[in-house]
Structure formats: structure tokens, C-alpha cells
Amino acid sequence: MTRKCYVTTTIPYVNAKPHVGFALELVQADALARYHRLLGRDVRLQTGTDENALKNVLAASERGVATQHFVDDNARAFRDLCPALGVAPDEFVRTTEPRHRRAVERFWQRLRADDIYRKKYTGLYCVGCEDFVLERDLVDGCCVDHGKPPVRVDEENYFFRLSTYQSQVEDLIRSDRLRIVPQTRRNEVLAFVRQGLQDISVSRLAARAGGWGIPVPGDPSQVIYVWIDALINYVSGLGFGTSDGWDEYWNDDTLKIHVMGKNVWKFHAVYWPALLLSAGLPVPDVVAVHGFLTQNGQKISKTLGNTIDPVDCVREFGLEAVRYYLLRAIPSFDDGDFSTERLKGVYNADLANGLGNLVSRLTTLCSRAGFCCYVGAASPAAPEGYHEAWSRYEYDGALAALWKLITVVNQEIDRAAPWAALKAKDPGSVHGHLERWLGVLHSIAYWLAPFVPRASQTILEMLARDPIVPSAPLFPRLVYLQ
RNA sequence: GGGCUCGUAGCUCAGCGGUGAGAGCAAGGGACUCAUAAUCCCUGGGUCGCAGGUUCGAAUCCUGCCGGGCCUACCA
Numbered sequence: 001m002t003r004k005c006y007v008t009t010t011i012p013y014v015n016a017k018p019h020v021g022f023a024l025e026l027v028q029a030d031a032l033a034r035y036h037r038l039l040g041r042d043v044r045l046q047t048g049t050d051e052n053a054l055k056n057v058l059a060a061s062e063r064g065v066a067t068q069h070f071v072d073d074n075a076r077a078f079r080d081l082c083p084a085l086g087v088a089p090d091e092f093v094r095t096t097e098p099r100h101r102r103a104v105e106r107f108w109q110r111l112r113a114d115d116i117y118r119k120k121y122t123g124l125y126c127v128g129c130e131d132f133v134l135e136r137d138l139v140d141g142c143c144v145d146h147g148k149p150p151v152r153v154d155e156e157n158y159f160f161r162l163s164t165y166q167s168q169v170e171d172l173i174r175s176d177r178l179r180i181v182p183q184t185r186r187n188e189v190l191a192f193v194r195q196g197l198q199d200i201s202v203s204r205l206a207a208r209a210g211g212w213g214i215p216v217p218g219d220p221s222q223v224i225y226v227w228i229d230a231l232i233n234y235v236s237g238l239g240f241g242t243s244d245g246w247d248e249y250w251n252d253d254t255l256k257i258h259v260m261g262k263n264v265w266k267f268h269a270v271y272w273p274a275l276l277l278s279a280g281l282p283v284p285d286v287v288a289v290h291g292f293l294t295q296n297g298q299k300i301s302k303t304l305g306n307t308i309d310p311v312d313c314v315r316e317f318g319l320e321a322v323r324y325y326l327l328r329a330i331p332s333f334d335d336g337d338f339s340t341e342r343l344k345g346v347y348n349a350d351l352a353n354g355l356g357n358l359v360s361r362l363t364t365l366c367s368r369a370g371f372c373c374y375v376g377a378a379s380p381a382a383p384e385g386y387h388e389a390w391s392r393y394e395y396d397g398a399l400a401a402l403w404k405l406i407t408v409v410n411q412e413i414d415r416a417a418p419w420a421a422l423k424a425k426d427p428g429s430v431h432g433h434l435e436r437w438l439g440v441l442h443s444i445a446y447w448l449a450p451f452v453p454r455a456s457q458t459i460l461e462m463l464a465r466d467p468i469v470p471s472a473p474l475f476p477r478l479v480y481l482q
Numbered sequence: 483g484g485g486c487u488c489g490u491a492g493c494u495c496a497g498c499g500g501u502g503a504g505a506g507c508a509a510g511g512g513a514c515u516c517a518u519a520a521u522c523c524c525u526g527g528g529u530c531g532c533a534g535g536u537u538c539g540a541a542u543c544c545u546g547c548c549g550g551g552c553c554u555a556c557c558a
């Protein structure tokens with residue numbers, strides 16, 4: 001129980017402003033961190049930005065600005081997204097920071113010497129993909145995903161002997177020492193590993209990278225492959241390579257959780273553990289993979305720029321509404337749709353009519369009945385199914401467990417009809433009921449903290465008041481005229 | 483081309499071999515008034531993507547097809 005916990009998001013590349021897809025990841029990771037904190041654990045939450053990608057260089061040059069300027073600008077937008085969503089990371093890593101660069105160099109040097117070798121490589125390289133593509137996959141000579149022609153590349157790169165780690169990685173996953181959630185994703189990773197791991201290229205010609213990126217130690221003609229560089233943020237942010245006490249949150253007694261989208265599990269569940277094994281460092285414990293968001297049913301595309309700005313959305317509906325929507329109405333692991341229409345619907349049904357209205361009716365009843373000072377347990381029992389859902393990383397499930405109680409209390413109030421006793425001038429007879437209902441509300445509010453921390457705090461404060469007074473609407477109902 | 487995955491009420495999803503297919507939201511009706519036109523109760527609504535097969539029995543297993551998604555692949 002005294003275990004420490006380390007939660008990370010992936011670090012998005014900053015060639016554009018953040019969209020709701022990343023907001024989902026940030027909010028999931030934040031809720032996870034808050035949940036473990038609520039359980040009394042020593043938790044560290046980290047996010048950041050991946051700035052060494054060649055894509056950033058290209059995006060900057062398209063706009064005619066210096067790359068550093070460009071990434072500084074966009075990194076700020078990502079950093080600002082945190083407070084907008086009520087997320088307070090303990091660390092925000094930018095991969096262009098000197099401390100990260102040093103960490104990457106040290107990490108590279110720490111890899112088993114045998115695991116790194118040089119090999120000649122030739123192929124067509126798509127800058128958008130940051131990867132090699134095949135001729136027959138091209139349409140009109142262009143990459144299907146990026147609409148641009150790839151460049152012919154003939155160069156010698158450094159390779160990492162990933163193949164050596166196949167059975168070790170497979171064992172980690174099979175034994176759940178490295179747990180991959182959900183299960184379907186775990187099956188997918190295992191199938192991938194079993195089909196055989198090829199060694200991977202871990203550097204690029206510096207000239208082709210536009211001089212951007214972290215040079216290979218001892219060979220400035222090469223820069224480290226951006227994915228390797230990016231993964232190392234999980235330890236560089238802790239001080240790896242720059243601080244002696246860096247492993248306070250990266251050791252076998254810390255529950256290390258990486259939260260990410262379904263497109264990057266290969267890097268986190270396969271490459272990263274192998275690299276860590278090679279470097280003689282502990283591997284992560286959990287790889288939690290979420291799905292993708294569509295927007296009004298359409299694929300979100302950074303390049304098309306058809307994206308809802310999460311900050312605008314927060315401005316319109318409030319950060320708690322956006323957090324709630326992302327955690328409740330989006331399946332924890334599958335793809336989901338983000339639409340403001342649905343957001344409004346969920347807000348009114350669950351937050352305004354559900355939680356908010358229950359708080360209103362209870363505080364008013366207390367006030368009328370002259371019920372003062374509710375004293376609850378410091379840490380009330382969680383509703384049935386709540387912790388179980390968390391153990392499966394099912395955010396929506398944990399919230400469903402809480403909302404079930406809201407319905408129960410509403411039903412009980414209706415059945416008990418306390419207003420009748422109040423009219424009969426017998427307020428004392430409803431105190432027993434109120435005591436129970438406030439107890440349930442207290443539990444709801446307490447365990448709601450990971451999801452909607454402000455509402456949780458507000459309700460807990462209302463309950464602690466002496467006397468309890470009628471409250472203003474917690475989540476005012478949204479009314480829209482057609 | 484291959485792997486994996488999704489396709490179940492208007493919407494979002496649960497069920498994943500066995501009593502007449504479920505929940506929430508939305509819709510319709512009723513009750514109530516403490517509450518944010520709220521809440522509570524009841525109701526309607528589905529060829530479980532399509533076509534075969536296995537089985538005493540399939541939404542649930544198998545095959546093929548159609549459609550969405552993620553990943554992956556030097557030829558086969």
C-alpha cells in the first residue's frame with residue numbers, strides 16, 4: 001500500500017496545436033494519478049512534448065519560422081492544455097531540453113555494447129511517417145498517408161539488436177510482469193512478438209534530419225532515431241543521466257504505468273522494455289492503451305485542421321464537463337466519438353440532472369429539516385464495483401459504479417417522501433434518512449475526486465458545513481434554443 | 483497481402499454457447515413536488531452487418547463476404 005506510483009502520458013510531437021485526442025490521454029493519466037493518490041500512494045505524473053521529430057522541422061520551414069521558435073510556440077500550447085483540463089503534472093519534459101539530451105546520450109552509452117551495430121540500409125523514406133515505405137504502397141508516387149513523395153535513402157545506420165530480446169519480452173508480457181490492458185491489446189502484442197522481432201534502426205543520417213535531433217555519442221554524422229529519443233523521456237524527466245536520485249520513481253517498488261494511444265503500443269510494449277533490459281534498468285509495469293477519438297464521426301486530422309480545440313471546449317462547458325465526458329462517454333479502450341451535441345446531452349443527464357440535482361435536493365432537505373453537521377468517515381467505503389473497475393483501468397466503469405448510487409438515493413428519497421414529514425412539522429423523523437443519504441453522497445463525492453476534482457471538493461465542503469445550507473446549482477443545466 | 487480488432491434498440495455500449503436479447507441516454511404515458519422544467523414508476527422499440535456451417539441449442543464457436551479501425555509486410 002505504501003507503494004509509489006509513476007504515471008506517464010506519451011509525448012505528442014508538436015507540429016500542430018493539441019486536439020481532443022491528446023486531451024483524452026492527459027485526462028486518463030491524470031485520473032489514474034489522482035486515484036492512486038487518493039489511495040494514499042506517493043504518485044508522480046509526467047507528460048511533455050516530443051520536439052526532435054523531423055516533422056517539426058518541416059512544419060516550421062513551411063511556415064517560414066525557425067524550428068526552435070516553432071516548437072517553443074506549440075510546446076506552450078501543450079503545456080497550457082494541462083491547467084485547462086485541471087491536470088497538474090509533476091514534470092513536463094521537452095525533448096529539446098539539455099537535461100533530456102544528456103539523458104539520451106547516457107542511455108545510449110548504457111546500452112549493452114553488443115546490442116548496437118552498424119548496417120547499411122537502402123529504401124524509400126517518407127518524412128511524414130518517419131519511416132521507410134515500399135514502392136508498391138505508393139499512390140502516384142506519393143505516400144498514401146501523407147500525400148508526399150518519399151525520398152530515396154541509401155545510408156548506414158546504427159541498429160539495435162531487438163531480436164535478442166524476443167523471448168525476454170514475450171515472457172514479461174505473458175507473465176503479466178508487464179501488463180498490457182486491455183486484454184485484446186495484449187493478445188495483439190503477443191502475436192506481434194511471436195511472429196519474430198527484427199532488429200531496428202535506431203539512428204538517422206544527421207544531414208537528412210536537417211541537423212535537428214540528438215547526435216549519436218561519438219558519431220555526430222548520425223542522430224538518434226526520434227522514437228528512441230522520445231521513449232527516454234520517461235526516465236529523463238526523473239533525472240536519469242543528470243541526477244543521482246533519479247530512480248526514486250523508476251525501481252521495482254514503484255508501479256510504473258504508461259498511458260498511450262493504440263497506434264504506439266509497439267514502441268512501449270516491445271521496443272522500450274527491450275531497450276531498458278539492454279540498459280540494465282527496470283521495465284514498466286503497465287501499458288494502458290486507449291483508442292482514438294473521432295469528431296462528429298469524422299477522423300481527426302492534424303493536417304486537415306478540422307479539430308475541436310479542447311481549450312475552447314473547456315471554455316464553453318467547463319473543465320469538469322469535458323473531463324467527465326472524456327472519461328465516461330468515451331470507452332476506456334475503444335474508439336469513441338467526441339461531439340459537442342453528445343457532450344451537452346451527457347452533461348445535462350449525468351451532471352446537471354444526476355449529480356448536481358441530487359446535491360441540490362439533499363442540501364435543501366437538510367436545511368429545511370434543520371439537519372446540521374454531517375460527520376463522515378475520513379475515507380468512506382467505495383461503491384461496489386468501483387475499485388474493480390479501476391483495477392481494469394475502466395474509467396467509465398468506475399464512474400458507472402458511482403452513478404448507480406445516485407439513482408439509488410433518488411429512489412430512496414422518492415419512496416421516503418421526507419417532504420411529507422416536513423409539512424407535518426416533524427423534521428426530526430427524517431434525520432435518520434438524511435444521515436444515510438449524506439453518507440452515500442459523501443462516498444460518491446470522495447471517490448469522484450479522480451474524475452471531477454473540483455465538484456468532488458465542492459460537495460465535500462458543503463457536507464462539512466454547519467449547518468448545511470441550500471447550494472447553488474453545481475452544474476447548471478444547459479438550455480439551448482433550437 | 484498478413485495479424486489483430488469493431489459492426490447488437492434512434493444514440494453510446496454490455497452480453498461472448500443454453501430460461502422469451504440487456505443498460506444508460508433519447509422517445510411516449512403516468513406519479514410526485516424536497517430539487518437545476520428535476521426526480522420516481524411504466525411502456526414502446528432490435529432480421530444481434532450479410533451468407534453459409536458446427537451444435538439438441540448461436541448474438542455468442544467456425545468459414546466466406548461487406549463495411550470501419552490500428553498495426554505490419556522484399557517476392558510467394
